Amino acid sequence: MKEKTPATSKGPRPSPTRSGGRRAVTVTDIANAIGVSRATVSLVLRNSPLVHVETRARVEAELRRQRYVYNRGAANLRRQTSNSVALVINDLSNPFFAEFAAGVDEALGSKGFVTLLGSTGESPERQHAVLSTLMEHTPAGLILSPAEGSESAQVTQVLGEHANVLLFNRELGGVEWDFLALDNQRGAAMATHHLIGLGHTRIAFFGGHAESSSCRQRRAGFAQAMEEAGLTVEPQWLIESAPNRLEAAACTGALFTQAQSPTAAVCYNDTVALGLMLGLTSRGIQPGRDFAVTGFDDISEAAVSSPSLTTLAVNPRERGRQAAELLLHRLSHPDAAVERLTAPVELRIRQSSGGTRR
Amino acid sequence: MKEKTPATSKGPRPSPTRSGGRRAVTVTDIANAIGVSRATVSLVLRNSPLVHVETRARVEAELRRQRYVYNRGAANLRRQTSNSVALVINDLSNPFFAEFAAGVDEALGSKGFVTLLGSTGESPERQHAVLSTLMEHTPAGLILSPAEGSESAQVTQVLGEHANVLLFNRELGGVEWDFLALDNQRGAAMATHHLIGLGHTRIAFFGGHAESSSCRQRRAGFAQAMEEAGLTVEPQWLIESAPNRLEAAACTGALFTQAQSPTAAVCYNDTVALGLMLGLTSRGIQPGRDFAVTGFDDISEAAVSSPSLTTLAVNPRERGRQAAELLLHRLSHPDAAVERLTAPVELRIRQSSGGTRR
DNA sequence: CTGAAAGCGCTTACAG
DNA sequence: CTGAAAGCGCTTACAG
The missing domain is CATH 3.40.50.2300 (Response regulator)
Incomplete structure (x- = not known):
């Protein structure tokens, strides 16, 4: 009989993540509730065909009953993957970029990715800070519309040479990143x-x-x-x-x-x-x-x-969708040749x- | 002598998170490189006064040398905290909301939070999907400008009754969430x-x-x-x-x-x-x-x-800053009375x- | 088809 | 002031 109470349950804890103080429901809770292993629950969550159809049904029922919410951060950590993409915009209050961002988010969302937003207000210093913060969240890739006056050296320093980056609208000298711009x-x-x-x-x-x-x-x-x-x-x-x-x-x-x-x-x-x-x-x-x-x-x-x-x-929204697709393509083809695309204007x-x- | 190679190093792995295939540098790498424990490195990272000034200097030098990037997701998992806030906007292509979003992101960023963006295009169905996805990333709170025709029942179902939510611009009947609107x-x-x-x-x-x-x-x-x-x-x-x-x-x-x-x-x-x-x-x-x-x-x-x-x-940008501040206040005062604020117009x-x- | 165990990168009491 | 150990919530070979 293993003790289920966390070792630290006596002392006060930092305020927990989820909703107003309740401890989040975990796979362990589900597994214990219906007497299966955590592995089985995980398999159900990931839609594995390995688990018996009836077991699956019981798990799914319990998942709903306890209002289980998947912790994608934990899963990403374990699997060494990421389903977020950082979007860094120089000026979100410019309707052109706002539309672009909407297009990016739309396309990303439809592929199951989540958008980490950063806006720099055309300041290279803020851009540096924003990029640093966003990188700590291990995005799978980054769509960057560089602030005016960005130095490519500073940008590569924080992103690393080989990050999955798509540059939009403004070039950055001496980097081998995909690039999308208007014609x-x-x-x-x-x-x-x-x-x-x-x-x-x-x-x-x-x-x-x-x-x-x-x-x-x-x-x-x-x-x-x-x-x-x-x-x-x-x-x-x-x-x-x-x-x-x-x-x-x-x-x-x-x-x-x-x-x-x-x-x-x-x-x-x-x-x-x-x-x-x-x-x-x-x-x-x-x-x-x-x-x-x-x-x-x-x-x-x-x-x-x-x-x-x-x-x-x-057509900035369409450009946003296109940017998202280019980046996603890059994620699955890290070794493909660098793209330099120029979007038609009308x-x-x-x-x-x-x-x-x- | 413990084996440092991960148990699974033989088989192929899913494509790793960081930059173009390189394994990320971790606290363990830093600790091993200079012969201290991971705990010490962690203490340095979190700016603890416990660590000797000289040890700290050595750790910091190594951090820079190896271009260490903090994995905030892992830290958040361990600490049961979150430094992200979800921002769900009904129509980002509307300049009013784009400005609002810029204000939110600005204020959030200055407090060390990261913005998870979602845009719903005024569709309650998309809103539901977007909210579900974002919740899996355990945001500390949520700023929601509801899509027209949102049902509060559907929204509370996915967010839970007690989430830290700030509603902007549109009311949602029968919920006890903070609310900010124009006058x-x-x-x-x-x-x-x-x-x-x-x-x-x-x-x-x-x-x-x-x-x-x-x-x-x-x-x-x-x-x-x-x-x-x-x-x-x-x-x-x-x-x-x-x-x-x-x-x-x-x-x-x-x-x-x-x-x-x-x-x-x-x-x-x-x-x-x-x-x-x-x-x-x-x-x-x-x-x-x-x-x-x-x-x-x-x-x-x-x-x-x-x-x-x-x-x-x-002044939508100022409204965005205000919304961010209200939410952050809610995070630190979960039991404060519900706010209903009305912003001046000119x-x-x-x-x-x-x-x-x- | 299911379970026990190890591990992702971090933090934190607890000893020393 | 520093280290060894446990654990956050998840996944994945590996046995059975």
Whole structure:
């Protein structure tokens, strides 16, 4: 007769995990209650065909009766596995990333994984702290949208070289991790082609930080389309601005310093485009009539601004699902070649790209 | 001399948890490397003052050298504690909830907790599945923004009566859990007072599902303000609509079926208000000039619509922090009285509430 | 088909 | 101040 009381039952314990103080029901409780071994209960839980159908029924009944809750942490520890995936987002309050996160969680959940969330607010320091904490929970893999200014050395230091990582949206130099990004270059090229097709020849690229990889790629697409059409990119019409509405509006004047002004602008993103439209309007230039504007992202405001904004839809939720699937694939194929994927974007033509073309 | 190789080292194992196949470094590795016991290493990890300063230094050096990563799951199992909190959101793609989630994660992270994310897409079935999965990870507590149509019986069944739960935004009948919501009633009353102060007397309440608790509360605030001003609520000006732009726009006509029409509307939320403004415009009625409109939420579009939308700011990120703090407080005070908190909202006056008042 | 035993990585009285 | 031992809740060869 073995004593079932835990050795320490006399002293006070740290507050237990589950629900308001009750001790959790364990496989031992179930096994004892119906006189089978813990192994048998475990086999039932894991759906093993080894256990007799009638024994299984008795176990299952008792499981329900005692409202047993599986302790996946304990199981994972024993089995040396994990069913969690860490998702680290630079800015969850950005609808683009929020949608992305929703897609990730949806796809992960449907495969029985649980999402460990971390958000960094674009701070490399916070990112470091968040990653360290999350790694202590032994996630099977990690989906990381790096904070602006992340150093790959710092990131690999905390993650280890060989972790199962999927990078989203921003590259990190010198690591061999899977990478998923938007097709920034093609998107910007599509917007540029669209404007050219409308008859514009003097086109600016407006907004964004030139150093950021997404801005570089979008500028490259812009330049490519211009070149294909035999048009010249005027260096003074490559205008930088912080990616927010106010700064963008304030930079509007930079478009009109020459005798010859552009008649259209491909903007770094929707926010910048919205800012530019504000800036144009306040100068008496009506966007969509006197000047054509395109954005990037298709944020929800794009459809309802006036004029509505021609832009590139990026389908962030679908990107989230895709990211989850790529990571899950990596988990089961640790030795497959590194993936570098670029997701298609779709041109949405609206009113803002109307306008005069001379 | 004890054999250090795991008993099962011969057979193939399920793919191990950490980074690309390498076995994780454990306290045993550290202890063996420098010839101390695992207990000592553990004491160092937990910052116990018991261990000699020099021993501590040696242990810490070795920890770094071997890039040891603490296994919090194992520690939590042994200590019968948890440092995770589950966050279940009905709709993460709604910016309001995304901001809320960001706030929760921020506050939780700063207290050393990790966020287990679940999103339900407003489906009670998915919510049930998500909750079951998350509970297997023994979260210390749960922040739940219930899906529309959640049954409290189903929820308590999976969570247990006594779990540490904080309900956000939507009530669940017959449970004794902490609850945090916006001050819907006062918010709607503020909007109504604002319109009355501008001289309006014929005011409608527009949009939302009358059964939803938030709509009921907002209608109550509207009615209260009207009554305080000695104005009558016309039942035919209590107009329902699904909370999306299109449906709202389609319901515009319902305001103008009588000889006497309202001159202003308090809308259920911003989305509905934006829809109504669309509907008004297409009837040749200019919102903010011919008809006054207010919203609720202060979504980012509110500031940039034309006219810009007078609305109630709800500060979802701050609500998230607050929710996290309430839950953490509950964890340390399991027997404190149930909290029912109502968060202040703030009137933001913009152009849409201008307009004629007769 | 079922049970006894060992072990996942950690922590914590308890001795020394 | 340090070590040996037991145990958290689970799983898995291994015998029977």
